[in-house]
Amino acid sequence: MVAQSELIKEARENGMDLLPLDKDTYELFFGPQHMATENFSIILKMDGHRVVKAIANPGFLHRGFEKLAELRPWHTNIALLLRICVPEPDVPENIYSMAVDEIIGWEVPDRAQWIRTTVLEMARVSAYLFWIMGLSFKLGVYTAGQWAAAYRERLMALFEELSGARVYHIYTIPGGVRRDIPSDKWLRQLKDTVEYIKSKLPDFDHLVFENYITFKRMEGIGVMDKKFALAEGVTGPNLRAAGVAYDVRRADPYLLYPELDFEVPVLGDGDALARALVRRYELEQDLYILEQLLEMGPPSGPYKVEDPRLKNLPRFKVPAGDAFAHVESTKGDFGAYVVSDGKNKPYRVQIRGPSIAHGVRVLEQLLVGARIADVPVILMSLDNCPPDIDR
Amino acid sequence: MADGEKEGGGMTMKEQAIVDRILKKAPYAEGNVRRERRIEFKVPMERIRDFLTLLKENGFELMLQITPVDWPKDEEIELIYQIWSITHGVHTMVRTRIPRDLEKAKIPTIKDIYPAAETYERDAHDFFGIYFEGNWKMEMPWILDDTEQDVYPLRKDFDMLQYVKKKYKILDRFDENKDNYVI
């Protein structure tokens, strides 16, 4: 039996220090290869199986979008900027187009607004299904996750008919959309898909949301109260589960949302279970919104702005000015700030993803005192998306 | 993107009332209304902390982002603090200007007023070189690697294509005619 002091001496001589905080603590690198963290890493200082201190370490997905966007013409930036949010790629397209539309000052036609709203809602439903898949995998209920992935396939087939690609649609441009709805058959297929997913929601309830194991694992974990959430810049379902009623679709309405009728869920607990239940209710409400949109039907008319300047797309100039636009995505409040100085390329584009507030400071404070098995559950209940932080 | 009944200046009365109330308490600032739910203020660099404390007491709770914009012609960097107010339902932009030189680009931090600003200030420091005094996380590496710490890539005098050609050596495959390319 070797004494501990001799082991420590040997470790130091060979450069294998583990930098303990105290006699019994060690450092754990919860790194980017782990399936639970999705390209993000956390440095944890642990005592036994409890976390004492956590440091978030983003930067693995930095691709330099803000500088690259200054070198390309206005319309081309859509093919570049939509790669910022991977589960819901329609959201960065829409905020960039809304900001540029506001600088130019033209009026987007009604048919294009209907199509943009439908596409945003479909992206929300598919992102919530993706979130259910992630949550089930982390809790251990792999069955429900595979169901969610299968239902998401139907939505991706619909997107393929509409825009030409399954995940990265490159469909919304400043001034409208690129193509028209293919046929009336597409609208009927969308209605069938919405009814199908609605009929399968009780299955998810039985397995994930009304499961005794879920309650035992998620209740009382990762609690944040109202004052903390507002001070740290938290938005989206995380803020609604902490007790503040703030939804961009109602507070700062855009597109066709003033004419739609839906409810906003607010709970007061602020723990991981409340966040999961709020998202489950919003999935139901999104399906209800899609039904209302399909009943309204698309208005007739052009699907993009007719403007003679658009004949020469590489040299299309935008007048000087700046604008801010934001949209409610499933992760939070996604915003874009665009500055133009009158040339054919943007002067400055900045995209604000919601995870820059949740994934760094909030995570570091919520993880103190959690067990090692709770770390992925807290990450998923905050719905952290690392490409938003790194851009 | 407004629809519904619009009576000219009637839709922005609430925003105008908020701007007037804030400007009465802070006479060193200027403010105006852009459109409904968008207002902006302009504040000199020394009074930024007092102004933001005043805003926080008047119901502007969420700090969304701090955006630096580089204007090399005026030799200044413009900092824009973007704040959303849940009680009033408006978005406001607070603008200040600081000198552009690397030695002189310093401004006091606001992380005791809005704690979320700590992360946004680290972001601005890494990409633009602005130093926020009082934020002790400035020296922690944020996104860029160690080899790129002093490069400050988002400034306008950083030539990205030359840097990439030097570092990776594979960019130009043909001797292209560069007249009409916009990229």
Add this chain to the structure above:
Amino acid sequence: MEEIEFKIAPESKIRKKPSYIKPWLGLKYLFKRPVTIKIPYEKTQIAKKYRGFHTLDWKKCVGCNFCGQICPARAIEMTWLEVDGKMEKRPHPKIDYGRCTFCQFCVDVCPTGALGFIESFMLTTEWKEERIQLFDWVPIHPEKFKKLQENYNDWRFPVEKIEFNDETKEVVYHFRDGEIFKFKILGYGIRPPKPKSGAKRVEKKA
């Protein structure tokens, strides 16, 4: 805008009750047929206007380079070609699929409608020099591409092999049904290459 009411959902609709029995109801799918489609053995139907490879009508292309200017990934290069001893009057775009993002902005912007797209999308090779040549090509006429696609009915690249001879700068396309198509590359860029005695080598292909 002030008339929108903010409807907050009642808590009874949001909260759920835990139960021990309900998770067992997930077993009802155990004996049903799985929904997976076994892709190499069964085929899926892809959409009518799926964004895949490009087609080019050589007669209509005027060489304006709008497609090259708008490409976000700088994948298009204008090339001067010589077919059967006669130089084409205008340059044609040459597309590099290693860089292309398949956004089809180049198709939207083409003023004469010469550049088009078709549904094929599969192109995989090994990392050998002669196989990688497949990724750099001047697209072919849409009628021919459609004929090849209907003959084989799997969504693969229509050319089996491209040979590029460095000294004479001659390119040979070997199509999948056995046809051969040859042309020569005289130069790149928008300005025509200077005709000197002996072919002028402007640059090399990396």
